[in-house]
Amino acid sequence: MAELRFVINDVKTGKSYQKALDTTDFEGKEVGEKIKGELIGLDGYELEITGGSDYAGFPMRKDISGSSRKRALLKGGVGMKKIEKKGIRKRKTVCGNRIHDKTVQVNLKVLKEGSKKLEEIFKKEEEKPAEESK
Numbered sequence: 675m676a677e678l679r680f681v682i683n684d685v686k687t688g689k690s691y692q693k694a695l696d697t698t699d700f701e702g703k704e705v706g707e708k709i710k711g712e713l714i715g716l717d718g719y720e721l722e723i724t725g726g727s728d729y730a731g732f733p734m735r736k737d738i739s740g741s742s743r744k745r746a747l748l749k750g751g752v753g754m755k756k757i758e759k760k761g762i763r764k765r766k767t768v769c770g771n772r773i774h775d776k777t778v779q780v781n782l783k784v785l786k787e788g789s790k791k792l793e794e795i796f797k798k799e800e801e802k803p804a805e806e807s808k
Contacts, residue, residue, distance in 0.1 A: 679779045680714055682721065684792050686784075691796045700780060705736040705771040711788060716795065718788025723773075725752060726780040732769050734777075740770035 678700060680693045699713050703723060711719025726734045728743070733753045738744050745765050748754050753768045773780060784792070 678777065680782055681779060682714075682716075682782045682784065682792065683724070684784050686787075687793075689792070691792055693796075700773045700777075701775065703773050705734055708785065709782075716788060716792075718786075718790075719784060720786035721782040722785050724781045724783045726769075726773065726777055728769050728776050729778050732767055734769045734771055734773075736771050738768055738770045739772075741772040741774035743767055743769055 677694050677696050680695065682691045682693065684690070693714060695714060697713070700709075700723075703709065705723050705725055708720060708722050711717060711721055714721075725736075728734075732743055735746070735752050737751075738746060745767050747763050747765050748768075749763045750757070753766050754764065757764075769777075
């Protein structure tokens with residue numbers, strides 16, 4: 675499996691943080707599942723998978739089962755722009771709700787915080803590459 679990019683959203687502060695890892699631990703997990711933060715290096719955190727996208731940028735939808743792409747008839751939600759007219763539906767390509775080998779990005783929401791704040795954890799990671807380049 676290629677590198678997975680995780681976008682972690684802290685609902686209390688409204689900030690998002692990114693982390694990239696080479697891992698296969700998430701393969702088979704679905705949108706809406708709760709995971710432990712230790713899987714991505716966030717000790718004490720509990721996270722929920724809220725979505726993601728595949729290698730071509732198609733978004734994952736919670737209501738489409740499986741891991742393949744589907745052409746779904748949608749009236750709103752993930753993968754759709756807001757439509758002003760009432761009753762309009764469009765057929766759009768979206769991914770299923772299961773993470774697979776072609777998933778590139780996984781969106782996560784913080785449910786329970788650990789002992790350290792996310793700002794502290796990700797600030798340390800940003801400083802490391804800057805020191806190496808000197």
